Amino acid sequence: MSQNTVEAPLGVTAERQIVATETGRAPNSKWVIVTRGIKREYDMGGEVVRALRGVDIVIGRNEYVAIMGPSGSGKSTLMNILGCLDTPNAGEYWLNGQEVSKMTDDALARVRNKEIGFVFQTFNLLPRASALHNVELPLVYAGISADERRRRAKEALEKVQLDHRMDHRPNELSGGQRQRVAIARALVNAPSMLLADEPTGNLDSATSEEIMRVFEGLASTGQTVVMVTHEPDIASHARRVVVLRDGLISTDERREQFISRVGLTGAAH
Amino acid sequence: MSFFQAVLIAWDTIRVQKLKSFFTVIGVTIGVTFLIAVVSIVGGMGRYMKDDLVGKIIAVNAFNLRSRPNIQIGDVTEDEIREWRRRPRIEVSDVGPVAAALPPEVLWAVESSANLTVESSYAKPRRIECSTVSGTDWFTIKRMDVDKGRLIAPQEYALGSPVVVIGADVADFFFPALDPLGRQLKIQGIPYTVVGVAEKQGSAFGISMDKFVIAPEKAPLNRAVNPHGVIDQMVVQGSSETSMREAMETTRTVMRSRHHLRPSQPDDFALETSDSALEFWNKLQGYLVVAGVALPAIGLVVGAIVIMNIMLVAVSERTREIGIRKSLGARRRDILNQFLVESTTLAVFGAVLGIVLGIGFAKAIAALSPLPAAVEIWSIFVGVGVGGGVGIVAGIYPASRASLLDPIAAMRQET
Numbered sequence: 001m002s003q004n005t006v007e008a009p010l011g012v013t014a015e016r017q018i019v020a021t022e023t024g025r026a027p028n029s030k031w032v033i034v035t036r037g038i039k040r041e042y043d044m045g046g047e048v049v050r051a052l053r054g055v056d057i058v059i060g061r062n063e064y065v066a067i068m069g070p071s072g073s074g075k076s077t078l079m080n081i082l083g084c085l086d087t088p089n090a091g092e093y094w095l096n097g098q099e100v101s102k103m104t105d106d107a108l109a110r111v112r113n114k115e116i117g118f119v120f121q122t123f124n125l126l127p128r129a130s131a132l133h134n135v136e137l138p139l140v141y142a143g144i145s146a147d148e149r150r151r152r153a154k155e156a157l158e159k160v161q162l163d164h165r166m167d168h169r170p171n172e173l174s175g176g177q178r179q180r181v182a183i184a185r186a187l188v189n190a191p192s193m194l195l196a197d198e199p200t201g202n203l204d205s206a207t208s209e210e211i212m213r214v215f216e217g218l219a220s221t222g223q224t225v226v227m228v229t230h231e232p233d234i235a236s237h238a239r240r241v242v243v244l245r246d247g248l249i250s251t252d253e254r255r256e257q258f259i260s261r262v263g264l265t266g267a268a269h
Numbered sequence: 270m271s272f273f274q275a276v277l278i279a280w281d282t283i284r285v286q287k288l289k290s291f292f293t294v295i296g297v298t299i300g301v302t303f304l305i306a307v308v309s310i311v312g313g314m315g316r317y318m319k320d321d322l323v324g325k326i327i328a329v330n331a332f333n334l335r336s337r338p339n340i341q342i343g344d345v346t347e348d349e350i351r352e353w354r355r356r357p358r359i360e361v362s363d364v365g366p367v368a369a370a371l372p373p374e375v376l377w378a379v380e381s382s383a384n385l386t387v388e389s390s391y392a393k394p395r396r397i398e399c400s401t402v403s404g405t406d407w408f409t410i411k412r413m414d415v416d417k418g419r420l421i422a423p424q425e426y427a428l429g430s431p432v433v434v435i436g437a438d439v440a441d442f443f444f445p446a447l448d449p450l451g452r453q454l455k456i457q458g459i460p461y462t463v464v465g466v467a468e469k470q471g472s473a474f475g476i477s478m479d480k481f482v483i484a485p486e487k488a489p490l491n492r493a494v495n496p497h498g499v500i501d502q503m504v505v506q507g508s509s510e511t512s513m514r515e516a517m518e519t520t521r522t523v524m525r526s527r528h529h530l531r532p533s534q535p536d537d538f539a540l541e542t543s544d545s546a547l548e549f550w551n552k553l554q555g556y557l558v559v560a561g562v563a564l565p566a567i568g569l570v571v572g573a574i575v576i577m578n579i580m581l582v583a584v585s586e587r588t589r590e591i592g593i594r595k596s597l598g599a600r601r602r603d604i605l606n607q608f609l610v611e612s613t614t615l616a617v618f619g620a621v622l623g624i625v626l627g628i629g630f631a632k633a634i635a636a637l638s639p640l641p642a643a644v645e646i647w648s649i650f651v652g653v654g655v656g657g658g659v660g661i662v663a664g665i666y667p668a669s670r671a672s673l674l675d676p677i678a679a680m681r682q683e684t
Contacts, residue, residue: 080677083596085595085596085676085677086677105600105601106600106601106602109595109598109599109600109601109603110598110600112595112596112597112598113597113598114598118596118597120680124589124592124593124596124680125593126590126593128281128282128285129281137594137597138597138598140274141594141597141598141599141600141603142598185597189598
């Protein structure tokens, strides 16, 4: 990808608008995520809850995007769909050139394994397994040999500066360290996208800053990062901020625009 | 995800939750323990019956020609008993023609026994089974040798010398702390010289097999054990199973013609093989095995239910873990395998524990009681197989529940 894309991520451009409307066509490989009018409805005991009402979102390779919105805006639903944990009722979702909106459960599991690295608010580490084993887990399901797994897991832990704690279990690690283990686990399969769901929700502000610096580092090396959060000062670390409201995109803008609009002071560097 | 990986995960879970795993497998362990123990004891008894007991009573590849059967199988009717009473005795004069018809490789001997009062200068009189035998071949057929002294010599058989070979218990009782060789033993008031003490024969179901006295056929003892001209039985041993069968047919033909039996008439004598003795045992063994399998089966069913229960608990306890694994790319099959392998590993672990305990039990029973025990190799495989089967059956339902969990809901669950 051109250096230009990394440095000047765009919200809505003409090119993106065209991509978003080309229904049924596989997008160009420079777009990691393309959704076309995705809708998701839940049947809550007879009452239909429309969580997403037609979301078009196009995210290019190497972008660092925050998805924001108040609770009930549909951001968790969007995150589940982007993470291939859920499928939309209508619309298309293309991830890295594959249409995942119509995939079977097992095919989705494979996509989650190969294309997505999850980072969760509650870390979601296996409590009884060592940090190293936790990081190895996606490779286990990818069918990688034990030696190779170990090597790659160690490498991923080195990236988050945790190689010295790899034999410790999650309960022997601090919150920040746990989240770094989770990041290492998310990166170990070299996914097309790192998908973080409130990654700092359970951390104090100093540790949150530390985790944001890790994300910043990853983004600067070209990793595509999508982060779902409801905190504006966390969102303002991303280069692009998408705000959802009532199941629709309400704003999609660059960090600078977002900061000046919501009036944050000195949050981002 | 490989099978081996799934076993490793299962093993980790078992290792971390030792006590819980132990209680989980206890049903399977108890079931398999009893299976192995019962099969070992029944098998041991069977082997003992075949190799030892029956072999001693009726030697290997041998049959006894008798008037009436010695070993009765099942119920004997009044009519049968009456028929037995009417039978002619086997006579000394029958021996020659039978022996003449037998092929040369076949060994034979004549034997008669009775319980007679025996005494020595060193102990009170006692009733002991005394036998007279016709020659050295008797000892060969019975595979009996002496521990001390010698067997009865051919000349002594020919002359009917008053010499005896005695069992180890007889030696201990009548000659306490003495060397019995050359000493006198009085049977029905007539003195006999002890020339040999037989090797220890051991015991059968707690009854000693070492209480006997053996004298030559022509010795005075013969008058006390049987009326003149009559013998208890003729022991015939073939060189092989086939040779024994042929010898049996030859003997039958000779005896039928000597008794002038028409083709329609049944034999009025008995040809007893070790098979006829074993038939009874085989019947009994069948019942024992059925009981020995039915009882552990109950244990295994209970074990399966316990494992299924524990696995269901494990699935709900680990819902979050399942969600995490699914989010990281585990397919339904992977989750299904993980729980199936876990329950199977648990059950096989329980079965292995049961096998070890069962063998221990069998050995302990063999050591502490007269019941013998032999661990049957097949029962170990059956134990492991049954354990694995129980694990799979018990694991299917919980594992399929786990595999169908929705990852989003599963990860949301608080633990």
